[in-house]
Amino acid sequence: MKPQAERPNCNDCIEDNDSDWDLPEGDLSTLNLSYEEPVITACGYSSRGANGGANANIISVSTTSLGKRKETCPSSVCNEQSFITDKRARLSNEGQHNFKLNDPNVPHIIAHCPGVHLHMDAMKLPYGVLFELARLITIGRLQYKDITKEKLEILSMQGNNDTAVPLISQVFQRDGSASDSPLSVVNKYFADEFAATYPWKELDREEAALLRGPYEGLGNNPNEPDWYGGKVEFRGRLKSAGKGKPYEIVLDSCALGPSSRFSRRFGSSSFMRIKIPLNMFHETNNNLNLFFKKPFIIWGKVFRACYAKDDNIFLYWTNELYPFGSPTIPGRLSFEEFIEWHNPIQNNSLQLMTKWSTRTTLGFSNSVPGPRVRQHLIHEINDIISDVGSEMTDGCGLVTKSVTRALLDQFSLSFMPTAFQFRLGGCKGMLIFRNDENPELQDNEHCAWVRPSQVKIRYPLGVHDPAMLTFDILRTSRLTSPSKVSSEIIINLADNGVPRTIFGNLLERSIRDMFEALTTWQGPDAMFNLWMNVERHGGVLCGRRAREAVGEARARGYTNRSPEDTELDDNADEDAMDDFNFGSAPRSVAWWADQISGCPSSLEETVMVLLDSGFRPQECPILREKLRKVVSYKIDNKTQNLRFELKHSCTAFAVPDPYNVLGPNEIQIKSSRRNLQAEDGLLTDIITGDVLIARNPCKLPSDIRKVKAVDHPLLRNYLDVIVFSVQGHRRLIDFLAGGDYDGDIVLALWAANIVSSFKNADEKYSLDPVGLDLAFARDTETGSSFLARIKGAEPEVRIHAMQTYLLGALVDPSLIGKYSAMHTNAIYQLGLGHPRTHKLAAKFARVLDSSKNGYRIKPETILADTKQYYHPRGPHWQAASKEKKKKSPKPRFDTSNEAYLQRDHTSPYVKGIFIMDHLREVANRERERLLIEVDKVFAPLLNEPDPALIAPWEAAVRWAKMPTNNKESAKSKDKALCRIALHVQAMYRRNKGIFARTTRREPSNAMDSSNKSGPEFTHLAIEVRQDELRALSKAFASEPLLEDVPDIPDQETLDRWRASYAYKYDAEQNFKDGEQGWSRFPWNVALRELCAIKARSIGPYKVVSNSFYERFKLVNR
Known part of the structure; x- marks a missing residue:
């Protein structure tokens, strides 16, 4: 029998008349109910009665919320629910309490009230409405008693997400005021920004498509050729309620985002991504792997965690209904069916379960659907294997040019891509085009040749789902030069x-x-x-x-800002x-x-x-x-x-030589443009001669290799990639931190003074050191043994067994950062080539991939390594690099009096002054010099108001004072200017008030009075800052209306005069002690108009629309 959900909900449906319940005020989570007995939900609703139904008797429990007034369930259904329990259900100690909180069998309620849920189901509310109401519950902006039948009916009548969700803010405003709908607020000015993130219209389109058929959202649809689904992101974040209390999940606003194979196939609403804050993620003994085995409930819908990737947890909406025991949802896959659809264990039974679990990422990879290929045109070809067994083509297959030509058109690329990173069914990695087209193929027929090293999931024989036959495109080949080098x-x-x-x-x-x-x-x-x-x-x-x-x-290939x-x-x-x-x-989108x-x-x-x-x-x-x-x-x-940056460098995807024409230790670097700087300073499209290659991470002496770049005529069309030789005893890229060709990006540099002095390290560093296995235990369970183990088990037991592997990334993730830091300390103290440093690097590599390889470092090894290599402050050069990074929580222990880590000069691998110490010294010296230069170059101006910006207002004053026989007209003109002036002055005070709410500080420029605003405003989330300033500019532009000042001829004149007066008034307010100051006020509210006035005053100018302007790029003459 399912136990009761742990989280309180609409809990003042329970009357406070049973003094025998010895509970903390408002805390029902300490109830430890027997699985054989009825269970209490927080709203007094029993998920099972004695007969498995919802009927039970009455119990009374205090339900005062912690620090908040009681919530009341609006439905008589909740009030009529009754239940019985045994006082033996109470916990007797904190250990039992914590066990209960982490019990994976206890559902976690994100948002659920039976009475509200009953009305929601009856009205068939759109999913977006359900999610948004749940979000408002989780952030404390709504209570269950607010969600009445009448209000739900208003939303139900809207019919779809696009009309119903924006109405929520009006229907549920407690003060009775109705906020503007998003459409009326953003209007034409913010149409592009609004469309870039507004999810509800897209969700309606997606849901309508999936009603027509299960494959309609996959792309390649002749009815909607340029559209695909899965672009709506439902997100949340984990929140800690305090020690000994259960975690909470707070839902975030829905928005448009990247698509994935899973979301295209099953719909965006089938998945939810939960972000774990880094401080919680890296906390030891956080029990997150237990917490996320729970079922998660939103309005009767049951979500289960199906994968953990870094600090993100992916939840899947199953076919179950809460309370458990209810009929399942027709047409939805169960948790096990969903996992079986993507990665059937039986067909991959020889894999380690740890490796099996990581294949889930194929379905969640952010991707764009590319062309679809017919099943019989997906061929498997052998990898090239060296004489010692190294896979020389590991991760890279071939494809016809018709596919890359299709991508050229689809993404509007400048050149046809040589290669692209992809997912296709159970395959992943890179594909490069074949330059020798198969004559048996028809024109434009898509065909792929994948290698065994690329096949990660095997499927049963038969016709594959169209989702498995569509290229999921992650990235196309692109060469960047110059490139930055890491520490x-x-x-x-x-x-x-x-x-x-x-x-x-x-x-x-x-x-x-x-x-x-x-x-x-x-x-x-x-x-x-x-x-x-x-x-x-x-x-x-x-x-x-x-x-x-x-x-x-x-x-x-775009990056969002620097x-x-x-x-x-x-x-x-x-x-x-x-x-x-x-x-x-509506809320603004960052950086628009x-x-x-x-x-x-x-x-x-x-x-x-x-x-x-x-x-x-x-x-x-x-x-x-x-x-x-x-x-x-x-x-x-x-x-x-x-x-x-190194001018003589580039980065690009690494691919294996498709013709086997490059000799051992040879590569080719050829660009589609002349953007590679040769040693003579001229730009070229190809590099030849000695070159160094590397990739990140770069933790071993052997992770950079000197090779020879050549120009081979057979490879002349393989542009914007770095082609690696497939000859030799070992895959060349394997030297670079164990790289392969499934999407690894390689740095190449050819600066002569660096290359000539570099010497390749001993190959022994690229191999695991002796005794490494002694530091680890390994989970060696295979798919077949796993299936044998869970055979005959209950569904819940089978699900939790799978989740143990699927959520493997949650098992002590702090070790990754810990071993990376200890390795950095060992490099500094002992030297990069020291055997102990080498062994730490190997441990880090295994810890990094532990969720895939099944290795678990032994506790005694962690203890010994921590004792030997941990340092509270680390090297000085690295600590200094972190000083001005983002604000971090107060450290648990004050280490400010600790000395920095020192180098061990007795080590034979320590070679003089450490390079980063030298660079820190150079950087500090250069910074001090340049900051002095900054003060000189940017010395405060003897500021005088720009006459061009004041001229329109002065012209307006002259206009108002023009002699006229009509006294009423003269009076009306004066009144019009007065209305403008009074409104601008009010906005000036409002602007000042925004910044006055923060702590004052010394300004960086004494002439800028607005700089006295506190740092708190600039450290708010960018969206919040934008919203504040946009509200101000909207209010500034809203008055006076043109009809209120009929003497002013048109809106353009009104806008120009208002902006000019704002500039003039700001100058007047900031003239003090004979010095002319300024503030940002006129620019915050009227920058476009001030810029137009300036351009007009200079001479010839060109008016251009914003959509054109934002694509303009200057080029050198």
Whole structure:
């Protein structure tokens, strides 16, 4: 018999009249009910009576919520439920209590009330409505008593998600006020942003498609050729309620996102992704592997965890109904059927169960459906095997050109891709086109040749599901040059003979080049060059494309903004957005511009908009200040991260030689463009000569190899990839941290001064050290033994047995970070080539893949390694790199008085000054020098108001004072200008109030009065900041209405005068002690109009629509 759900729900349906219940106030979770007895839900509802039904007798329990007023179930169904129990059900000690909380048989209620659920089922509410109401329950914005039958009927009458979900905020507003619907608020100004993330119209389209047939969402549909499903993300996050209390799941707002094979085949609503905060994820003994074995309940629907990937848990909506024992949902697969559909254990019974479980990721991979291939045209060809048994083509097969041509058109690529990363049925890895088309194939017939190393799942014989015959496209081949090198690669290069002075010079040059690019303002093309450099350093254009592409950004090769901006956004408080979103009222999307004011969200984009409108940093304070922040941040970032670009380098997918024409230790690097810098400084499309290759992670001396790059005529069409030889005794990429060809990206560098001094390390480092197995135990259960073990078991037992493997990533994930840190300490203390460092690297590699390989490091090994290699502060160079990273929780122990880790100079593998210590010294010296330069270059201006920006208001004043015989007309004109002025002044005070709510600080620029706003505002989530400023700009633009000032001829004139007065008023308010200051106010509310005034004042200008402007890119003359 199923036990009762642990989490309280609508619990004031239970009267407080049984003093014999010795419970904490409002805490029902300490009830330990016998499986043979009726069980209590938090709303007084019994999931089973004595006969397995819902009937029982009455019990009374105190239900005062902790710190909150009681909730009342609105339904008589809940009030009429009765049940009996035994006082023996109470727990006698905390150990039993904790056992109960982690009991996988006890369902976890996310949101459920039987009475409410009954009405929901009867009204057949759209899934989006159900999810949104559940979300509001989990964030505490709704109580069950608020969800009345009458309100549900209003939502039910809307018919679909697109009309019903936006209405929730109006129906359930407690203060009776109705918020604007998303459609009315965003209107045409935010249409693109709104469409990029608004999920409900897409969910309706997807559900309608799946009603027509189960394969309608897979793509390749002649009725909807450019559409596919699975793009709606249902998400939540884990929350800790405190020690000894159960975890909670808080649902997040639904949004559009990447698609996957599973979501396309079974529908977006069949899955939910739960994010685990990193502090909880890495906490030891967190029992997450037990918690996520529970069934999770949302309005009677039962979800079960089907996979754990890093700190994400994927829940699948099963065919079960809660309370258990109810009929199942027709047409839905059970948990076991879903797993069997994707990865049948019987057909893969020789695999280790640990490896079997990791194949679930094939279905969850973010992907875009590519062409569909006929089943008989998927062929299996042998891998090339060396004389010692190494798989030389591991992970890469072949495909006809018709497939890559289809991808060229589908993704609007500049060149036909040589290769692409894919999933196809049970296969994964890379496919490269065959240049020798099979004459037996018809034109444009898609055909694939996969290798045994790519086949991860075997299926029964018979006709395959169309989802298994569709190419899932992850990424297409792309070559990037120049590339950045990580600290691990720098350490490796230095240890293998590259002089540290080379790296010091490269770092210094990299920082100076960046500074000069952003502070060179003189010359005929200075502003054009500055615009281009700001765009490049901020990744602005690529970021715009990524925002628009949403779920297809990775497949199209876009990155969303620069890495530095991503780190900035990580400063946001993950809970900060709850108060801003009652229901489904619209919320801004990170980094999209405010289309009302025209003000971009990022610093770099704002600088670019000001520049291309004619402002110059020598004259414009706001441009000067924002550019200063860009420069200061880039200096901090480059000097803290100790990463820099190598001009003579590139990164690309690694693929094996399809013709076997490259000799041992040979590669080919050929680009589709002339973007590779040769040693003579000229750009070329091919590199020849000695080259170093590497990939991440790079933890062993042998993880970088010197090879020879050649140009072979047979490979002339294999562009934007790095082709590896398949000759020799061992797969060449295997030297690079055990790499293969299933999608590994390789760094190649050919700078002569680095390559010439580098010496390949001994191959012994690429092999496991002797005695490594003694540190591990291994789970060697195979599929066949697993099936024998669970044969005849109850379904719940079988499910939990599978989940033990499917959730394997949750078993002590903190070990990965721990062993990585200890290996870094060993490198610093003992040297990269020390045998003990080598062994730690091998342990890290096994721990990293433990969920796949079945290895579990022994507790005594962890204890011994921790004692020997753990250090509370680590090396000074690394600690300094972390000082200015994102805010982190207060450490458990204060280590500020601990000394940094010291090098052991008696070790024969310690070679002088550590390279990163040297780079830290260079970076600190360069940072101090450049910050002095920043103060000089960006010294405060003797600011004077820009006459061009004040001119429209002055013209308006003259207009109002023009002599006229009509006194009423003159009075009306004065009144119109007065209304504008009063409104602007009110907005100025409101703007000031936004920042006054935060703690004041010393401004970075004394002339900028708005800089006195506290740092709290800038550290809010970017969406919250955008919402605040957008609300201000919307209010600014909303008054006065044109009909209220009939003397003003048109809306354009009104907008121009209002913006001009905002600028003028701001200047007047910030003139103090004979000095002219300024604030961001006029720019926050009217940047577009101020830019138009400036461009118009300079001379000839061109009006352009925003959709065109955002695709513009300057090129050198």
